[in-house]
Amino acid sequence: MALYVQKFGGTSVGSIERIEAVADKVIRYKEQGHDLVIVLSAMSGETNRLIDLAKQIDENPLAREMDVLVSTGEQVTISLLAMALTKRGYPARSYTGAQVKLLTDSVHTKARIRSIDDAKMRADLDKGRVVVVAGFQGVDEEGNITTLGRGGSDTSAVALAAALKADECQIYTDVDGVYTTDPRVVDKARRLESITFEEMLEMASLGSKVLQIRSVEFAGKYNVPLRVMSSFEDGPGTLITLEDEKVMEQPVVSGIAFNRDEAKLTIVGVADVPGVASKILGLISGANLEVDMIIQNIAEDKTTDFTFTVHRNDFKQAKELLEASALELGAREVTGDNTIAKVSIVGVGMRSHAGVAATMFKALADESINMQMISTSEIKISVVVDEKYLELAVRALHTAFGLDAEETEK
Amino acid sequence: MALYVQKFGGTSVGSIERIEAVADKVIRYKEQGHDLVIVLSAMSGETNRLIDLAKQIDENPLAREMDVLVSTGEQVTISLLAMALTKRGYPARSYTGAQVKLLTDSVHTKARIRSIDDAKMRADLDKGRVVVVAGFQGVDEEGNITTLGRGGSDTSAVALAAALKADECQIYTDVDGVYTTDPRVVDKARRLESITFEEMLEMASLGSKVLQIRSVEFAGKYNVPLRVMSSFEDGPGTLITLEDEKVMEQPVVSGIAFNRDEAKLTIVGVADVPGVASKILGLISGANLEVDMIIQNIAEDKTTDFTFTVHRNDFKQAKELLEASALELGAREVTGDNTIAKVSIVGVGMRSHAGVAATMFKALADESINMQMISTSEIKISVVVDEKYLELAVRALHTAFGLDAEETEK
Numbered sequence: 001m002a003l004y005v006q007k008f009g010g011t012s013v014g015s016i017e018r019i020e021a022v023a024d025k026v027i028r029y030k031e032q033g034h035d036l037v038i039v040l041s042a043m044s045g046e047t048n049r050l051i052d053l054a055k056q057i058d059e060n061p062l063a064r065e066m067d068v069l070v071s072t073g074e075q076v077t078i079s080l081l082a083m084a085l086t087k088r089g090y091p092a093r094s095y096t097g098a099q100v101k102l103l104t105d106s107v108h109t110k111a112r113i114r115s116i117d118d119a120k121m122r123a124d125l126d127k128g129r130v131v132v133v134a135g136f137q138g139v140d141e142e143g144n145i146t147t148l149g150r151g152g153s154d155t156s157a158v159a160l161a162a163a164l165k166a167d168e169c170q171i172y173t174d175v176d177g178v179y180t181t182d183p184r185v186v187d188k189a190r191r192l193e194s195i196t197f198e199e200m201l202e203m204a205s206l207g208s209k210v211l212q213i214r215s216v217e218f219a220g221k222y223n224v225p226l227r228v229m230s231s232f233e234d235g236p237g238t239l240i241t242l243e244d245e246k247v248m249e250q251p252v253v254s255g256i257a258f259n260r261d262e263a264k265l266t267i268v269g270v271a272d273v274p275g276v277a278s279k280i281l282g283l284i285s286g287a288n289l290e291v292d293m294i295i296q297n298i299a300e301d302k303t304t305d306f307t308f309t310v311h312r313n314d315f316k317q318a319k320e321l322l323e324a325s326a327l328e329l330g331a332r333e334v335t336g337d338n339t340i341a342k343v344s345i346v347g348v349g350m351r352s353h354a355g356v357a358a359t360m361f362k363a364l365a366d367e368s369i370n371m372q373m374i375s376t377s378e379i380k381i382s383v384v385v386d387e388k389y390l391e392l393a394v395r396a397l398h399t400a401f402g403l404d405a406e407e408t409e410k
Numbered sequence: 411m412a413l414y415v416q417k418f419g420g421t422s423v424g425s426i427e428r429i430e431a432v433a434d435k436v437i438r439y440k441e442q443g444h445d446l447v448i449v450l451s452a453m454s455g456e457t458n459r460l461i462d463l464a465k466q467i468d469e470n471p472l473a474r475e476m477d478v479l480v481s482t483g484e485q486v487t488i489s490l491l492a493m494a495l496t497k498r499g500y501p502a503r504s505y506t507g508a509q510v511k512l513l514t515d516s517v518h519t520k521a522r523i524r525s526i527d528d529a530k531m532r533a534d535l536d537k538g539r540v541v542v543v544a545g546f547q548g549v550d551e552e553g554n555i556t557t558l559g560r561g562g563s564d565t566s567a568v569a570l571a572a573a574l575k576a577d578e579c580q581i582y583t584d585v586d587g588v589y590t591t592d593p594r595v596v597d598k599a600r601r602l603e604s605i606t607f608e609e610m611l612e613m614a615s616l617g618s619k620v621l622q623i624r625s626v627e628f629a630g631k632y633n634v635p636l637r638v639m640s641s642f643e644d645g646p647g648t649l650i651t652l653e654d655e656k657v658m659e660q661p662v663v664s665g666i667a668f669n670r671d672e673a674k675l676t677i678v679g680v681a682d683v684p685g686v687a688s689k690i691l692g693l694i695s696g697a698n699l700e701v702d703m704i705i706q707n708i709a710e711d712k713t714t715d716f717t718f719t720v721h722r723n724d725f726k727q728a729k730e731l732l733e734a735s736a737l738e739l740g741a742r743e744v745t746g747d748n749t750i751a752k753v754s755i756v757g758v759g760m761r762s763h764a765g766v767a768a769t770m771f772k773a774l775a776d777e778s779i780n781m782q783m784i785s786t787s788e789i790k791i792s793v794v795v796d797e798k799y800l801e802l803a804v805r806a807l808h809t810a811f812g813l814d815a816e817e818t819e820k
Contacts, residue, residue: 058497069489072482079479
């Protein structure tokens with residue numbers, strides 16, 4: 001008998017039939033004797049419908065009032081699920097964010113959680129009730145309704161699990177777990193039994209489709225075991241957990257992440273003196289553009305090349321900014337490329353294994369794929385390649401690090 | 411400069427365009443220097459949409475969860491109006507029932523108001539903000555969301571006006587005031603400048619279309635000047651007020667009310683001994699049927715006839731109940747008629763004027779309309795007539811008591 005916090009997203013509660021299916025799923029756990037706190041999103045489409053109403057009135061509606069408006073979405077689903085559970089003979093009670101005093105700061109539409117009062121939920125669980133909580137929303141010190149931003153329901157679930165010291169926080173999604181890489185790119189991609197919080201964060205490009213990154217950080221910080229599971233089929237999903245719990249069976253590389261959202265910019269031939277890099281990045285950040293990878297080569301002839309990547313949508317603006325200031329920066333030239341892709345190998349096992357980079361680079365070289373940039377962190381190695389080689393690179397690395405599913409599993 | 415509480419119903423906020431029209435109307439009052447607290451219903455149709463979702467899950471959904479569900483309707487409209495006002499340069503803040511601590515008992519779906527905390531609203535008004543409050547909803551001592559029942563937004567508005575000691579509570583509807591009688595029946599019906607709370611209550615058959623009776627009782631109890639006005643056109647509406655404020659110009663009869671919702675039942679020839687009436691009514695109330703008028707004639711031959719009216723929908727059930735017990739009650743016969751109508755003259759002026767009943771009965775006699783039952787209260791005389799004479803009776807009385815609009819007004 002355990003205490004589980006289970007979160008169901010908008011697709012899982014997108015219709016009355018789906019809500020009833022969630023009730024049936026919840027009851028299966030309840031029948032096993034578990035205590036359950038269910039966290040729900042709004043019905044899929046509902047949040048957009050509400051935002052559209054607001055936009056008809058004001059293109060930039062008041063953030064405080066947006067939170068009052070969109071928080072109604074989850075309030076609808078929690079009441080409906082509580083009805084469906086009770087109808088089936090399993091007493092349930094719904095709570096809004098305000099009602100469980102999910103206290104946040106006052107940054108409307110992207111508030112951060114400060115604390116949760118678990119008294120009411122505990123009392124309900126003690127009485128055998130299923131507790132149903134509205135995700136995504138909270139309340140500030142003044143009693144104003146706040147929301148946590150898109151996808152914030154995952155964060156609500158993790159925060160509730162932390163406050164209640166739940167045995168597991170289960171995030172139900174439309175995929176059955178976290179994969180070694182995107183199965184649409186590599187058909188031998190495997191579901192991972194488990195992955196560490198750090199790896200999950202580094203797998204952002206995959207993970208962002210499965211879990212909101214903030215909820216993973218939150219789960220790591222408060223040591224909440226997090227499990228990604230399918231709403232629509234049974235199965236163990238993927239457990240996201242602390243490193244030491246899985247160290248025995250630790251593979252070197254857990255997964256291959258990638259994205260096509262970046263573009264590369266190079267300032268050629270700038271003076272190799274202190275302050276140049278900060279001037280260049282100052283230009284970019286001054287325009288509120290975000291930089292991902294940054295590389296500066298060793299100087300030759302007292303000048304150097306400075307290369308970084310930005311989001312592909314920001315490429316044009318960043319290039320124009322640099323070109324306008326190139327002379328001032330003493331640069332010879334500004335070059336750019338928005339047909340690149342980033343491929344990363346991720347794994348806490350790298351820490352204790354030498355030669356991982358060598359294996360990676362050899363696998364790419366064997367396929368004659370040129371690496372344009374390289375960046376490393378403790379548990380990740382990323383390379384930038386021409387985007388036309390993306391799939392080839394991901395498949396080669398997936399095989400090289402032994403991630404391919406066995407034929408018999410197919 | 412005054413403090414007004416203004417309530418707009420579901421039709422008045424039924425679309426984005428309508429909400430923007432309400433914003434414009436509110437701003438006209440604000441421009442005159444008034445302080446404003448706006449109370450809103452849900453968009454017309456929305457409450458039914460939500461109830462329908464619940465009914466798909468459970469024909470008799472949990473009352474607590476129904477309140478969580480349907481209270482989202484007003485939460486949507488208050489946020490949208492606050493946006494529309496702010497967009498127009500008039501700062502506004504929305505509050506749910508829970509946020510202004512509109513405290514109620516715990517009788518979900520038909521809760522009664524206990525108190526309101528006006529601190530936040532006062533602070534906003536002091537800062538020049540328009541306050542926008544969700545009607546129809548409150549919160550109990552435990553923090554559970556409650557609702558006041560259909561039409562409860564009127565009651566919310568009156569309660570807020572009482573708590574804030576507002577100068578006037580203005581109820582915006584789709585009619586431009588309270589009429590001497592239904593204009594669809596009498597084309598010379600006039601809008602009343604004012605009417606007393608008691609008269610308004612007695613005019614229930616008209617008033618119920620304009621105002622929720624409970625809100626009128628509440629306004630009378632707390633002496634809140636209440637004004638019924640049109641959402642769609644300008645005009646003074648009808649002020650509902652205390653008797654002494656209008657005594658100088660008091661007409662004898664303020665209005666003619668009527669309804670076709672009743673049916674008549676008579677038990678013929680029951681023993682004229684104590685306890686018979688209570689046995690008969692006990693049968694009816696035991697089946698949860700409500701009785702309106704009750705008449706017992708003087709006994710002849712130690713038996714009497716006992717007549718009462720019930721709602722027309724309950725006629726069949728009530729008649730069957732009586733017939734089954736007729737022998738036991740010692741009755742000769744049970745007769746009934748569900749083609750009757752009740753016509754009432756209402757006016758506080760009756761108290762100080764003799765001969766009102768005589769005038770009424772003569773007016774009906776002049777039209778050869780037979781009165782089947784008569785019932786009087788301090789400020790009302792009601793008669794039951796064959797329903798085919800209803801319109802004729804109402805017109806005759808409207809003329810007899812000098813209520814007809816002058817030709818020049820037409």
